[in-house]
Each structure stands twice: as C-alpha cells, then as structure tokens.
Amino acid sequence: MPDPMKIRATVQGDVADVRVLMAHPMETGQRKQGGKVVPLHFIQSITAQLNGKTVFRADISQAISRNPVFAFKVKGAKAGDKITVTWKDNKGESRTDETTVRGGS
Amino acid sequence: MRRALMLSLAAAIAAAAPWSPAKAQTEDPVAADFDKFRAIMEQANPAELFEVKGEQLWKTPRGPKKTSLEKCDLGLGPGVVKGAYAQMPRYFADVDRVMDAEARIVHCMITLQGFKYEDLAKRPFSSATKTPDPVSITTYVAAQSAGMKLAPSQSHPKEKEAYETGKAIFFYRAGAYDFSCASCHGVDNQRIRTQPLPNFTKPEQAIRAVQGWPGYRMTGGVMHTLQWRLNDCFRQQRFPEPDYASETLSALLTYLTANAQGQEYKGLGIKR
Numbered sequence: 437m438p439d440p441m442k443i444r445a446t447v448q449g450d451v452a453d454v455r456v457l458m459a460h461p462m463e464t465g466q467r468k469q470g471g472k473v474v475p476l477h478f479i480q481s482i483t484a485q486l487n488g489k490t491v492f493r494a495d496i497s498q499a500i501s502r503n504p505v506f507a508f509k510v511k512g513a514k515a516g517d518k519i520t521v522t523w524k525d526n527k528g529e530s531r532t533d534e535t536t537v538r539g540g541s
Numbered sequence: 542m543r544r545a546l547m548l549s550l551a552a553a554i555a556a557a558a559p560w561s562p563a564k565a566q567t568e569d570p571v572a573a574d575f576d577k578f579r580a581i582m583e584q585a586n587p588a589e590l591f592e593v594k595g596e597q598l599w600k601t602p603r604g605p606k607k608t609s610l611e612k613c614d615l616g617l618g619p620g621v622v623k624g625a626y627a628q629m630p631r632y633f634a635d636v637d638r639v640m641d642a643e644a645r646i647v648h649c650m651i652t653l654q655g656f657k658y659e660d661l662a663k664r665p666f667s668s669a670t671k672t673p674d675p676v677s678i679t680t681y682v683a684a685q686s687a688g689m690k691l692a693p694s695q696s697h698p699k700e701k702e703a704y705e706t707g708k709a710i711f712f713y714r715a716g717a718y719d720f721s722c723a724s725c726h727g728v729d730n731q732r733i734r735t736q737p738l739p740n741f742t743k744p745e746q747a748i749r750a751v752q753g754w755p756g757y758r759m760t761g762g763v764m765h766t767l768q769w770r771l772n773d774c775f776r777q778q779r780f781p782e783p784d785y786a787s788e789t790l791s792a793l794l795t796y797l798t799a800n801a802q803g804q805e806y807k808g809l810g811i812k813r
Contacts, residue, residue: 439590439593439594440590440593440594440597441590442589442590442593455584455585457585457586457587457589457590458590459587459590459594461669461670462762467669469669469670474670501759501762502669502761502762503587503590503757503762505585505587507585
C-alpha cells in the first residue's frame with residue numbers, strides 16, 4: 437500500500453490554507469537503473485474534498501517532482517471541517533487521507 | 542504547472558509567515574538567498590512524509606520477533622522518544638558504549654525485533670527507489686526533538702573518551718588527498734562551490750553539523766541522516782568508508798554534537 441500523505445489545513449478568516457505532501461516516486465519513464473528504463477509511474481489525478489464536497493481537482497503529469505507538495509486555498513472553510521485528499525496514479529494505485537481544519541493563529 | 546504551484550505556495554507562505562531576515566547566519570548575499578529559499582521550503586518539507594512512515598515503523602510489530610520498537614530505550618527510558626534525539630550521542634550501559642541516535646535504533650531493531658546487522662548495513666542509505674527503515678525511524682525520532690536544546694551527555698568517562706576519539710578522527714590527516722575533516726571544517730570562511738563550510742571547532746558554527754539533519758535532499762528526492770552525511774564526507778576525502786552505525790561514527794558525532802552543546806535543534810531539514 438502507498439505511504440500516507442501529510443495534510444495540513446489552517447483557516448484564516450473563512451479561507452483555509454491547505455498544504456499536502458504526497459509520498460510518490462513520480463517516475464518520468466526517462467530514468468535508467470542498471471541499464472533498464474524505469475517505467476512510467478506517476479500520479480494522474482488529485483481530488484480534494486471539504487466535508488465531502490469536491491473543492492479542488494487536478495490532472496497532473498510526470499513532470500511533477502518526486503514526493504510532490506501541493507498548496508491551495510479553500511473558501512468557506514471553518515475550524516473542525518474535514519479535508520479529504522485522494523490521488524490516483526497510472527498503475528491504478530490510490531491513496532486517501534483526511535485531516536481536520538485547524539484554527540489559525 | 543509546477544512553477545505555478547510553487548509560486549502560489551511561495552505567495553501563500555509569504556502571506557502566512559513572513560520570513561525573518563534575522564534567520565540569516567551570514568552576511569554573504571548569496572548564502573542569505575539560500576537561507577531564504579530553505580526557509581520557504583521548510584514550510585512544506587517532504588521530510589515529514591518520512592517522519593510519518595518512521596512513526597508507523599516504530600509502532601508496528603515487525604521483524605523475526607514481531608515486536609514494535611516501543612520498548613526501545615533511547616536514553617530517557619523505554620519508549621520515550623520526545624527529546625531523546627537532542628540528548629544523543631550518549632552512553633548506554635547495556636552495550637557499554639556511546640551510541641548516536643541511528644546506531645541506537647539499529648541496536649534496538651537487532652535486539653528487540655531480531656533483524657540482523659549484516660542485512661541492515663548492506664544498503665544503509667537512501668536511493669531514488671528505496672529508503673531504508675532505520676532512516677525513516679531516525680527521521681521520526683529526530684522530529685520529536687524539534688525546538689529543543691542540544692544536550693548530549695558528557696558526564697560518563699566513556700562519553701568523554703568518545704569526545705576525545707571523535708576529536709582525534711576529526712583532525713586525522715590521511716588518504717590519497719592527505720585530508721582530514723579539519724581541512725575543510727576546521728578553518729573559517731571555507732567553501733565548496735557556493736556552499737559555505739562551517740568551522741566545527743567553534744561552538745557557534747558547530748551547530749551546523751547537526752542542524753538540518755535528518756534532511757530531505759531535493760536533488761533526487763531522497764531522505765538522508767547524519768550517518769550518510771559523515772559517510773559521504775569520508776568518501777569525498779578518499780578515506781575508506783566507515784562501518785555503518787559504528788563506534789567510529791558515534792565518536793565523531795559526539796565530538797560534533799558536544800561542540801554545539803546548548804544550542805537549539807530546529808528539527809528536520811531540507812537540502813538543495
């Protein structure tokens with residue numbers, strides 16, 4: 437099973453700042469190891485939900501770095517809300533993690 | 542796409558937590574820019590992924606003996622992780638030697654979980670495709686000492702001995718280049734390319750031997766600990782590589798850490 441993500445969501449006013457760290461090799465299909473090409477292996481889609489409602493969706497390519505970081509803002513979020521993030525890769529693997537929005541300082 | 546994300550990330554961070562110029566440790570503008578870049582990257586450091594993984598590895602029953610590491614004594618009692626990293630290397634009576642954090646974790650994996658040293662030492666460092674378990678676990682342990690003052694014990698005779706041994710290793714010149722650690726790290730204002738090198742013989746600079754480790758290296762996206770850092774220093778000096786988690790490295794780490802005694806350890810780092 438893929439390694440867990442690390443999600444941080446902090447709210448300032450009614451806008452939540454969400455930062456997601458994903459553990460993924462993000463192989464470009466260009467790299468060689470022991471003379472053999474390492475096959476393409478990358479995250480294709482990312483979805484984020486606020487209390488079950490989709491607020492962010494992205495289709496990405498192998499151009500994104502290994503262990504990528506994504507940051508985005510969500511309007512209308514408040515402390516205690518649930519942010520769920522899901523990624524799916526080209527091998528059909530996926531991972532979903534959830535966090536609770538924290539109040540800002 | 543990536544650039545846009547990075548920009549929005551940078552903007553978000555600038556708004557949330559303005560970077561404080563007081564953080565710059567040097568007046569060199571190039572170095573100051575690197576510090577600024579690092580400060581931004583630290584806000585979302587992939588090293589945390591390895592911390593999460595390390596925590597799982599610490600708590601999960603594993604190895605031939607199917608036990609977790611929660612009985613592992615890092616010096617503050619069995620299972621106490623918080624603050625342990627900042628107080629190592631230290632003397633452990635059960636093995637009658639000084640151990641640094643990773644050496645102690647390896648010791649626990651062998652004694653508690655039944656792993657074999659030979660297997661752990663075969664490929665101890667991270668590559669693009671594999672991060673060894675002790676690396677993730679050390680990352681987890683280190684992160685639980687973030688913000689604490691370095692306080693490696695120097696009261697036991699063996700700890701003083703390790704300091705002196707470490708010091709001797711630090712100044713020992715040998716190898717094809719007739720180098721010692723001190724050739725680069727015993728003088729002020731040395732650098733390799735754009736990288737300024739700290740002088741570890743001075744307390745205020747010695748902290749930089751510990752700070753930022755374990756660290757995530759953006760080049761290649763790999764997680765490294767101090768075991769790797771020291772090993773690579775020896776490799777660059779064209780020395781024979783020291784054994785993984787050996788007494789040699791614990792001694793050298795004792796010397797470096799004790800020189801930085803009392804300074805704040807900021808936690809996991811991120812490297813270019």
